[in-house]
Amino acid sequence: MNFELNEDQAALAESLSRLLADRYGFEKRRALTASGAAHDEKTWAGLAELGLTALPVPEALGGFGGGARDLLPAMQAFGRSLSMEPFLASAVLAGTALRLGADEAMQTRLLPGMASGEIVSAWAHDEPAGRHAPLWVETRAERKDGGWKLDGIKSNVPAGGLARYFVVSARIAGAPADANGCALFLVDAKDAGVALREFRLVDDTAAGELVLTQAAAQPLANPEDSTRTRLAIQGTVAAGIAAVCADMSGAAQAAFDLAMDYLRTRKQFGRLIGENQALRHRASEMLVSLEMARSMAMAAAVAADDASAEDSAPDLHRAKLSVARNARNVALGAIQLHGGIGMTEEYAVGHYLRRIHVLDQMFGDADAHAARLAAALL
């Protein structure tokens, strides 16, 4: 059992934190959202320079073959800095889907460009009617003129507007909830029949609704191998869960730190508000929640790296459940401790609640994972 970062992880985390401190201070982040930009291109270039975009890519394809453990400190840093970079969408989600679901040719075509940061891809899997069901796919794929055409709608595609390619799940056979009968496809954002309605999520990050109308699509691998597809989807979702758990725990840490600073500096009725026992106790409760979130972010990373193992699923469910709940507690407490200033958009603390809320809704919310955990255990 080991809870420390190794040297590479620690060094990378430090470089990343420096980059983000430099480019993603809260005021810079505010200017960025105000500018209408979906992300900061220089930061993205910096991430590539640090090798972060290459981290999850296999070594044979120009990457470092890192796993969720290696990504943990980076994702925490993204959470702390309220990053809007398409890292989760491209490097983590689309990258994992390609790694697990694509044949060699497809991997060779895309992953080196994703490793260098030049290609941004997005993971387009969730559909509105599925809500939190992990394998609900209504999008249909049909063979036509020697190729494949997709029809369907994918909701809340993270970083959709930045993506050159979409990795899309679509159904070849069966009903929407069937575990099998799906395949993964690559869709070029520029092709006919591919329409993206871009919008911002409530945490300011960019997303889009992908509407596919007889859109040309290329299977990542043999589309009949629906077991592989299922494992690729599950592995991608597992990587996503680990990433957002890390992100939420980082966001909670930042909200907590802001609140503690505030308690130590803000005066009211002639004394530091941090002298109020009721606020002090709230701070202690927040610390307990924070420590739980940190622990379960680690558990999620370990479980995602081992997602093929039989017993990794419970830890993923537990983590998604527990991190979201505990991180949210921290954010709510941090806002309350701040009072009025905590309710404003020009102060960072409220943004952490917004971020945690969005991430809580990705890959299944607390209720969904409680039900799945119960199914796994009871």
Added chain:
Amino acid sequence: MNFELNEDQAALAESLSRLLADRYGFEKRRALTASGAAHDEKTWAGLAELGLTALPVPEALGGFGGGARDLLPAMQAFGRSLSMEPFLASAVLAGTALRLGADEAMQTRLLPGMASGEIVSAWAHDEPAGRHAPLWVETRAERKDGGWKLDGIKSNVPAGGLARYFVVSARIAGAPADANGCALFLVDAKDAGVALREFRLVDDTAAGELVLTQAAAQPLANPEDSTRTRLAIQGTVAAGIAAVCADMSGAAQAAFDLAMDYLRTRKQFGRLIGENQALRHRASEMLVSLEMARSMAMAAAVAADDASAEDSAPDLHRAKLSVARNARNVALGAIQLHGGIGMTEEYAVGHYLRRIHVLDQMFGDADAHAARLAAALL
């Protein structure tokens, strides 16, 4: 809209409080439980003298025709004083069942004696396999030799050992959960085939398991009229819900009062513990819970008096749900504010948690009523 006691109610409440202060101080109550007695006979006589046992009995049969509203302050006083008297079992439950389910002859035979306190009856309806299902009856009734014989087990019969008669629900037709097919019977505690295993509940009150083996039984009225039976059972349960909601709100009030006294007198680290803001805030939260419990105890009384009205059921479900939850919060807080002494049997505060826990489990717990409320509203 009116939230005050009328003169009669206020006068009775005051007399009762004096009686209980005199006979049911906590030390006397402890001596009573230590003695092994199931209740205090002099208190019971006093209740009869005050006319309390006659309160719910119709005027034509020697009573005062009072309803749940009239019982509210009395039940609160019983809760405050941790009463072990068989008032709920006999006057409220068996009395209501007879009033709603028995023909004139049967009422004339029993209710005057119950009004005077000479006859104690008990309500034997719940069965182990039903748990919180309100109409689960497996006990079978069959016609035999011109009479009726019952077979079955009734669990947690309050004041079972004190009862001369049991009012027993039994099934003539249908499956255990059917709303119809039941009838109510009178069973004489002294008859053959009637066995009561007596025990104490975890709040020290007496109860018993009634085992009926070809026990002679007399129908309260036409046993084929299963609609009347259903309404009588529902009305009895409604009266029971109102009574235990009142009792729990009284218990919560007493626990709250003890805790406030403790905060105002106990010193630690050289100052009153009531100066600690964290404890003060806990006290405020308890007050909020207490006020909610008080309100819903009133709502339950009003709804029970009007139990035949279509829209009374939601308030009964809400009250059972809300009073139990809020009263429990108060009791838990009161124990915590006391620290070690709150954990002991020789101090009253812990007994309120025990009482509230027992009453929470009667007539359906919070989960059961949440489900029923949802069915009524959604």
Added chain:
Amino acid sequence: MDLDLTPEQRAFRDEVRTFIREKLPSEIRERLRAGHPPRKQDTVAWQRILNERGWAAPHWPKRYGGADLGPMERLILLDEAYRAPAPLPQAFNVGMLGPVLMKFGTPAQCDHFLPRLANLDIWFCQGFSEPGSGSDLASLRTAARREGDHYIVNGQKIWTTTAHLADWVFALVRTDTEARKQEGISFLLIDLRTPGITIRPIHSIDGEHHLNEVFFDEVRVPVGNLVGQENKGWDCAKFLLSNERTGIANVGLCRERLDYARELAGRYTQAGKPLLDDPKLRADIAMLEAETRALEITNWRFLLTDSEQKRLPAFASVLKLKGTELQQEINALLARIVGPGGLERRSADEVTHGPIAPRYFLSRAASIYGGTTEVQKDILAKAIVG
């Protein structure tokens, strides 16, 4: 003991309900139902419709254009507004400033302002909070010095709700800097068009503009705009803050949002099944509904019963605490119901499926504004522990 309306109250409720059904523009109703805040023109239009009917200022005496209603009738008006849902009466005009003028104002001030307040010809906002004052209101530092027939005001207010929509502000200013905190404060009415006033928006975490900073730089205010006596403004403020507790519990709001939760849960599906069939969600809705009922009865009990008010004069804090808790939980429930479907940030003009998640974020203000949860608990503790 009973929980029924009297026949008169019932008739009044039906009258109000019918009135709202007939007069409230459906576009406004739908916007509010979807979770949007009312626009200024919605509030103004509705306030004038109410004023025509004589219901614009439910608790004011009739001679000032009020309806002179009893507490239950006021509650009925409010509940029906929430139920519709309709815009609420503009709180600063009707709930706050009106009563202050009637108690402390000159006849001329009353005659001039009250009709305009009731009809929303003038939109007032409240200038109490300052940077650094927070819950410690009396530590305010915005100063007014007397020069002839004018006060010259300098300083800054913050968290000024709707200042950007308002015509006037009623403000607490320090007129004696030597006196102790609560003394030396005056209550001034200030026309926001006066030179020297700058309003800077503060966006809230729902992304919307509700709040402002208001800066005063040598702003000249006629002495006739002083309410009550100079240096006695704290009396006005105390009176204002203790006044009009009809709406503090927000029961009607909880009910309306719970109704909407049921509506949305019926509309949403998860993996092909109606969300409203989910037993856990059902139990959670039921729990909140039951607690809302408990708050409703508690609200009636305290607002209508003298003996209860005497027993616990600090009862408003009970109502505020529980009302806050429920509002926040119900908003969290709504955000959970819309789930991923509520993550998209939309424009405030969109009508269907309003900003449910942003409104959940904004609901966190309920435990901060109008006396924080911590302040309410301090008040209650004082009452029950000493």
Added chain:
Amino acid sequence: MDLDLTPEQRAFRDEVRTFIREKLPSEIRERLRAGHPPRKQDTVAWQRILNERGWAAPHWPKRYGGADLGPMERLILLDEAYRAPAPLPQAFNVGMLGPVLMKFGTPAQCDHFLPRLANLDIWFCQGFSEPGSGSDLASLRTAARREGDHYIVNGQKIWTTTAHLADWVFALVRTDTEARKQEGISFLLIDLRTPGITIRPIHSIDGEHHLNEVFFDEVRVPVGNLVGQENKGWDCAKFLLSNERTGIANVGLCRERLDYARELAGRYTQAGKPLLDDPKLRADIAMLEAETRALEITNWRFLLTDSEQKRLPAFASVLKLKGTELQQEINALLARIVGPGGLERRSADEVTHGPIAPRYFLSRAASIYGGTTEVQKDILAKAIVG
């Protein structure tokens, strides 16, 4: 970063598990599983079985009969005991007094007592709390005055767990009444058979006898029973209280009770349906199970990682707070599961379906004993706010 046991640790765990399965009398196992506290003879018998195997005192050095295990191995021993469930090592002997003797005791004291502590030949209890002292331990007033070779002890202890089962008590007594609070306290070992000692039972709200008052009336204690220096007993107490945090989170207990909750929910039916099929109950169990896992990993993280201990030296309070909360919630869940079937008060000798509701009541002590929740939050706040 990984959450796996090393092959050695895994082998150790299997060894412990096999040992317990083979050696633990099934009658004891079943009693504990049903929710009963262990009887004295259960604890003694099991402690001696462990002692034979060398595992009676996991963290003591071998020369005193300990197992000298690392933190992970100690945790494995404890978790497996909970898992079985088996009686836990007698805490006063092994977890508290033993380490104090090794640090502050004389060689003679160590030689005499340590083997007897490990083998439970002597059952010690702890005499710290006094009426009126509560969380303010140092305000104790039980006095010991020196007379020749003896201390003469007068006073009263309270909340003395298992005093009625014990042979000896280690007590804090005041030997200098002039000195400041924490000074002037000494740490004495007192044979409970000494004349002048009266033990009065205190029944807890579960109806059982766990606690006692212990009265000292001119009780003669040989000076050789002083541990450490006279008037320096506070050092022993501080050391004792900060010592041995392996068990503070009680993760194993939470797991074992959750397993039992699942077992009971599978056994109970409601209106003909297995309770375990109820979606709300399933969600509640899952939520608690997930939080137990969060606590488990946090426990490992702090117990095994120096950098974490340095980052947050007050980490034990985190573990205590969360462990307490979970224990209490899980006990409430169990009481809810047995429902009306758990209302009957039964004798402690009954084996099936133990005192679930009483144990729920008793679980409220978790936030009071061993440093109240309020004290733990004060400690943490000091660490993070200052």
